[in-house]
Amino acid sequence: MTPSRPAAMEAWPPAWVAARAGLPAFVLLIAVLVGVVSADEPELVALLKTLDLRGYTIRTAPPPFSGSTLDARQLSLTEYRGTVIVLNFWATWCLECRSEMPVLERLEREFSSQGLAIIGVNARENRDAVRRYAKELGLTFPLVLDRDGKINALYGVIGLPTTFVVGRDGRAIAFAIGPRQWESAPARALIAALLAEPGPGPATK
Numbered sequence: 001m002t003p004s005r006p007a008a009m010e011a012w013p014p015a016w017v018a019a020r021a022g023l024p025a026f027v028l029l030i031a032v033l034v035g036v037v038s039a040d041e042p043e044l045v046a047l048l049k050t051l052d053l054r055g056y057t058i059r060t061a062p063p064p065f066s067g068s069t070l071d072a073r074q075l076s077l078t079e080y081r082g083t084v085i086v087l088n089f090w091a092t093w094c095l096e097c098r099s100e101m102p103v104l105e106r107l108e109r110e111f112s113s114q115g116l117a118i119i120g121v122n123a124r125e126n127r128d129a130v131r132r133y134a135k136e137l138g139l140t141f142p143l144v145l146d147r148d149g150k151i152n153a154l155y156g157v158i159g160l161p162t163t164f165v166v167g168r169d170g171r172a173i174a175f176a177i178g179p180r181q182w183e184s185a186p187a188r189a190l191i192a193a194l195l196a197e198p199g200p201g202p203a204t205k
Contacts, residue, residue: 082115086164089152096179104182118141123146123149124146162177
């Protein structure tokens with residue numbers, strides 16, 4: 001059953017501290033989501049509402065992480081600076097993930113040249129199981145292996161699939177617990193709107 005209340009709320013830095021301390025991240029999260037991005041982005045707000053995505057009430061950035069991918073490459077979230085990121089937490093035993101993953105693959109193939117990055121984070125499964133699953137479904141986007149569950153804990157994930165959307169400028173846009181219609185017209189409109197936004201400014205030293 002999909003939880004009715006999200007654990008991954010907008011106070012991500014406290015979640016990161018909680019994860020480092022070995023505590024459930026959702027226990028220490030305080031800020032409550034009300035389903036909007038910001039008052040000056042009405043078009044995004046409308047799209048999020050249509051897709052039943054939870055937006056963030058204050059500007060915040062997802063916590064950085066790195067992990068080994070299925071092809072044994074070290075992936076860091078920071079290397080995707082300047083792209084629109086769809087970060088999907090999933091598992092091979094998740095029935096709802098099975099229909100959602102091929103949809104994300106199609107979006108990756110269609111929009112990657114424009115700056116969209118799909119990243120999958122597998123929950124606590126071994127490489128062989130993930131490899132078989134990826135081959136069966138024809139998945140080519142990066143799949144991070146979270147064998148010890150630290151990345152899941154960092155993001156406060158309590159249900160699968162859970163998906164986070166991040167803008168080009170690094171701000172957290174929204175998230176969803178449970179599957180969504182990612183190939184629908186509103187989802188494509190959301191992706192297109194985010195891809196049209198400017199990227200971040202030059203990194204400061």
